[in-house]
Amino acid sequence: MSSEVAARRDAKKLVRSPSGLRMVPEHRAYGSPFGLEEPQWVPDKECRRCMQCDTKFDFITRKHHCRRCGKCFCDRCCSQKVPLPRMCFVDPVRQCAECALVSQREAEFYDKQLKVLVSGATFLVTFGKSETPETMVCRLSNNQRFLVLDGDGHYEIEITRISTMRILTEGLPPGEKDTYTYTSLLESQPVSEGGSTRASGMLLQYTVPGAEGVTQLKLTAGEDANTSKRPAVAWLAAMHKAAKLLYESRDQ
Numbered sequence: 001m002s003s004e005v006a007a008r009r010d011a012k013k014l015v016r017s018p019s020g021l022r023m024v025p026e027h028r029a030y031g032s033p034f035g036l037e038e039p040q041w042v043p044d045k046e047c048r049r050c051m052q053c054d055t056k057f058d059f060i061t062r063k064h065h066c067r068r069c070g071k072c073f074c075d076r077c078c079s080q081k082v083p084l085p086r087m088c089f090v091d092p093v094r095q096c097a098e099c100a101l102v103s104q105r106e107a108e109f110y111d112k113q114l115k116v117l118v119s120g121a122t123f124l125v126t127f128g129k130s131e132t133p134e135t136m137v138c139r140l141s142n143n144q145r146f147l148v149l150d151g152d153g154h155y156e157i158e159i160t161r162i163s164t165m166r167i168l169t170e171g172l173p174p175g176e177k178d179t180y181t182y183t184s185l186l187e188s189q190p191v192s193e194g195g196s197t198r199a200s201g202m203l204l205q206y207t208v209p210g211a212e213g214v215t216q217l218k219l220t221a222g223e224d225a226n227t228s229k230r231p232a233v234a235w236l237a238a239m240h241k242a243a244k245l246l247y248e249s250r251d252q
Helices: 003-010 097-119 182-187 230-249
Strands: 012-017 020-025 080-082 093-095 121-127 134-140 146-150 154-158 162-170 179-181 198-206 215-220
Touching (some): 080 097, 093 097, 154 198, 162 230, 198 230
Antiparallel strands (some): 012 020, 080 093, 121 134, 121 215, 134 146, 162 179, 198 215
């Protein structure tokens, strides 16, 4: 990819919305798959009372809209200003208590896991039915839209084209499953570096533009004299968080 195309893909612009200043992709097509659209606000004329505590609005009790859900609340029920990077807000924005809790949980992903994913880690990569793995660095692109693999070759997989993502694990008790499938992610357990269960690899199925069927890719956290397994395990744990975020955003 040329530097000009890459720069255009990562370009951003500052815009002002009713909810606040936002730093958004210059081209909508290059938006992050983790992003959320701003909600439509419940019209003022339809908001006679707080949608949480049912307090009636008047000249003293003013109404406020939650920037995440768009519902109408009194100041007591919508007083917190919390960062909302999934909507690209520059500054913390007013949110209701329920939305503020969700945004605070997501903040860890943006503060920690996302940086791990963009930094990348080294894996043994197996394409399709090949029996010969290749040592490659896997990372998330700066605009969060692609998995980028660099080794003897260069590959990019668009996140939105991944149909199935499975984390392979080690250290499970006998008889337990050795994979977590993210098509039913809300029922899966978190994967971490510590404890008795540890991520050891990832299996992806994705579609390629212009090709029929799905392509399979396997990442294995390899370990040799020059490469520690720890960064790869941390990367897989971060990818678990990313997949969970993407899965849950379907209903938001």
